[in-house]
Amino acid sequence: MIDKFVTNMADAMSGIADGATVLVGGFGQVGQPNALIEALIEHGAKDLTVVANNAGTGRAGLARLMELGRVRRIVCSFPRSTGSVVFEELYAAGKIELEIVPQGTLAERMRAAGAGVRAFYTPTAVGTKLAEGKEVREIGGTNCVLETALHGDVALVECWTADRWGNLVFRSSGRNFNPVMAMAGKLTIVQTQHVAELGELDPEVIVTPGIFVNRVIHVPYGDPPL
Amino acid sequence: MSDAVKNSAWSRAEMAAKVAAAIPEGWYVNLGIGIPTLVADFVPATREVVIHSENGLLGMGPAPAKDAIDPWLINAGKQHVTLRTGGSYMHHADSFAMIRGGHIDLCVLGAFEVASNGDIANWATSVNDTAPAVGGAMDLAVGAKRLWVVMEHTTKDGRPRLVDQCQYPLTALAAVDRIYTNLAVLDVVESGFVVREIIDGVSFDELQARTGARLSQ
Numbered sequence: 550m551i552d553k554f555v556t557n558m559a560d561a562m563s564g565i566a567d568g569a570t571v572l573v574g575g576f577g578q579v580g581q582p583n584a585l586i587e588a589l590i591e592h593g594a595k596d597l598t599v600v601a602n603n604a605g606t607g608r609a610g611l612a613r614l615m616e617l618g619r620v621r622r623i624v625c626s627f628p629r630s631t632g633s634v635v636f637e638e639l640y641a642a643g644k645i646e647l648e649i650v651p652q653g654t655l656a657e658r659m660r661a662a663g664a665g666v667r668a669f670y671t672p673t674a675v676g677t678k679l680a681e682g683k684e685v686r687e688i689g690g691t692n693c694v695l696e697t698a699l700h701g702d703v704a705l706v707e708c709w710t711a712d713r714w715g716n717l718v719f720r721s722s723g724r725n726f727n728p729v730m731a732m733a734g735k736l737t738i739v740q741t742q743h744v745a746e747l748g749e750l751d752p753e754v755i756v757t758p759g760i761f762v763n764r765v766i767h768v769p770y771g772d773p774p775l
Numbered sequence: 776m777s778d779a780v781k782n783s784a785w786s787r788a789e790m791a792a793k794v795a796a797a798i799p800e801g802w803y804v805n806l807g808i809g810i811p812t813l814v815a816d817f818v819p820a821t822r823e824v825v826i827h828s829e830n831g832l833l834g835m836g837p838a839p840a841k842d843a844i845d846p847w848l849i850n851a852g853k854q855h856v857t858l859r860t861g862g863s864y865m866h867h868a869d870s871f872a873m874i875r876g877g878h879i880d881l882c883v884l885g886a887f888e889v890a891s892n893g894d895i896a897n898w899a900t901s902v903n904d905t906a907p908a909v910g911g912a913m914d915l916a917v918g919a920k921r922l923w924v925v926m927e928h929t930t931k932d933g934r935p936r937l938v939d940q941c942q943y944p945l946t947a948l949a950a951v952d953r954i955y956t957n958l959a960v961l962d963v964v965e966s967g968f969v970v971r972e973i974i975d976g977v978s979f980d981e982l983q984a985r986t987g988a989r990l991s992q
Contacts (some may be wrong), residue, residue, distance in 0.1 A: 576830045577853035579846070627908040647906055652829065653914030660868040672917045673875060678899070679909065687964030703825055721847040721864055724831050726933075728866040756866070772846040775855070775920040 553715040553742075558588035561738050561766045565594045565703050572659065572701035572730040573601040573611060580723030581607040581708040582740045584768040586610045589705070590617065594616045600624040600659075600699060602652065602726060606632035615639055624699070626652035647681060656729055658699035663732025663761070668697045668720075704734025708757070711741035712748075715762030716755045724756065740768040779983070783974045786959040790925050792817040794883055794955055798824050805829065805874065805915055807851045807884035810925045827859075827879060829911040831870045834862025840866065851911065859939055874911065877919040882919035886926050886951075888941040891967035891988040893951040895924065896943035907944070916947035928956035928985055935987030937968060938959070958982060966991060 557563050562585075563571050565571075568679045570590070575581030590613060597620050604625050605612035612635040614620055626649055628636055639645040650658070661669055670693035674680045684695040707722035717739060720725060731737045744767050777804050785793065795817030798804060805827045806812050815837065818824045826835040828850040835850060836857035850856045858864075865873075873879055886897040895916055899907035916922055929935055937954065954961045959982055960972040968990050973982055983990050 579847050579849050586890070593834045625908045637799075649907070649909055651909050651913040652867070652911040653875050653918070656871045657875070658866040662804045671875065673914045675917070677913060677945045679913065719864070719866075720832050721845065722828075722832060722849050723847050724864055724866050726867045729868040775844060775846050 551759075552558075552713045553759065553762060554713055555764050556589065558584070558766065561585065561764050562588050562592035563591065564736065565592055567594055568596045569594060569630055570598040570600065570700065571704040572704040572726075573599055573735055574704070574706045574725065574727035574730050576602050576722065576725035578773040580707050580719065580725050580727055581610065581773070582705040583610050584740050584766075584770065585612060585705040585707075590619070591682045595619045595649070596621050598622040600623065600655075600701065600730075603630055604628040604633050604636035604647075607631065607686050608635060611618035612636070615645065619643070620645060622646040622648065622764050624650060624655070626650055632668055641699050651679060653697055655699070655727065658696055659701075659726075659729045659733035661691075662698035662700040663729065665700060668695055690760050698757055699733065701730065701734040701738065702749055704730040704737040706731050706734075706739045706762075708739055708741050709737055710743040710745050710750065711765045712745045712750055712759075713761075714747060714767075715739065715759030715765055717741070717759075717762065718750060719753060719756055729758045731757045735746060737764075738767045739761050742769050779972070780958065780977055781977045783972060783976045786957075788813060790955050790957060791866040793960065794923060794925060798881065800824065802880040803827055803833070803843070803873070803878065804862045804948065805879050805882045805919060806917075807912070807915070811883040811885060812852060814925075827870075828856070828871060829867075829870050829874065829915070831867060832856070832858060832862065833860045833873070835864065836862070871911070871914055876913050877918060877920060879915075879919040881923060882915045883922045883923045883925060884958050886924045886936070888923050888938055888949075889926075889937050889951050889954055890938055890941045891963070893949040893963045895922070895946045896941040896949050897924075897946045899944040899979060902942075907948070909946075912946050916950045922950045923953045923955065924951050925955045927959040933985075936984060938987035958985065962988070963981050
């Protein structure tokens with residue numbers, strides 16, 4: 550019997566190595582796998598590359614992981630936002646590396662990783678600072694930048710409901726990067742608000758099929774903060 | 776700014792209303808942060824314009840009443856919003872496929888500068904900023920079928936934002952089709968900026984004097 554559920558965070562984090570690339574879902578305060586981030590802090594892996602849309606806010610969660618010196622490099626589209634105090638401090642002190650990626654290119658690089666596409670050409674960022682040092686080629690009369698797939702050794706994902714096969718559905722804007730990160734992670738770990746019996750989720754509405762998911766843990770924390 | 780200009784300059788709401796008036800029924804539209812976000816408030820409820828938000832909403836509705844906030848439903852500016860009847864959710868890669876795949880009819884963005892060849896600079900506040908937040912701006916500027924910019928005609932200290940060449944770091948090359956400022960509406964064509972409308976009481980020459988590139992009529 551396939552059962553991807555684990556019952557404690559130590560099992561959920563098992564095998565995450567120092568130096569890993571960790572994809573972290575969420576956009577704003579919604580759809581963030583906060584319990585998994587706390588567990589990763591507890592787990593202790595360091596020298597991490599973190600891929601997330603934002604570089605953390607406040608002093609908890611992703612910001613705390615960075616403040617503890619566990620993150621060597623962050624890949625994101627929106628590093629400087631309200632409350633990104635820890636990132637600002639570390640970046641000013643030269644203690645964290647930053648790669649800025651246009652948001653759509655970030656999503657597509659992970660989709661490509663999940664789909665086995667090694668690289669792709671896109672017109673986004675042509676002629677800007679973010680294309681510096683990258684191959685540019687004219688395709689169909691348009692200049693395009695070569696972007697490579699972005700794999701995760703680990704993906705930390707939050708969903709609304711999961712079953713024991715790891716089939717997932719999400720809740721409104723909590724979906725965001727989570728499905729594409731689930732595809733791009735070699736080890737995809739999911740925290741879910743609700744648990745469904747196998748067969749309970751309508752096959753027509755499953756967003757992430759279980760093939761993209763390795764472990765699921767039930768974390769019914771409620772709603773994101775207003 | 777002369778008194779004549781100051782008195783008749785369009786407010787942020789008036790600029791947003793001008794943009795809204797030009798959006799026909801049936802268009803799929805992405806609105807950037809700032810004045811562009813206000814545009815949605817001026818599209819009449821009877822005209823079906825479908826608003827896209829890049830964090831995975833198509834058919835975004837207005838802000839909810841304070842006692843009806845859904846904590847799971849935010850827009851790209853991280854404000855609480857609603858979803859209209861007929862709306863849908865999608866993940867980030869599909870959301871940006873809509874943008875990058877040329878399915879969005881119009882994107883409206885704010886900007887620091889627009890050049891007469893349509894170059895736009897709207898993400899990094901200075902050439903020295905090493906950690907600016909690009910978000911989805913580069914994808915939107917390149918991917919949408921049309922790009923309109925809404926911004927003040929000049930900076931607070933009177934420097935033109937419509938220029939021959941952008942000084943701020945670029946977001947995209949030759950991408951802007953139309954600009955709504957507090958003083959005028961301009962199109963970007965092969966030959967540069969073409970003035971379509973000027974606020975009352977301001978002459979073409981006065982507008983030209985506040986612009987860093989040659990205007991035509």
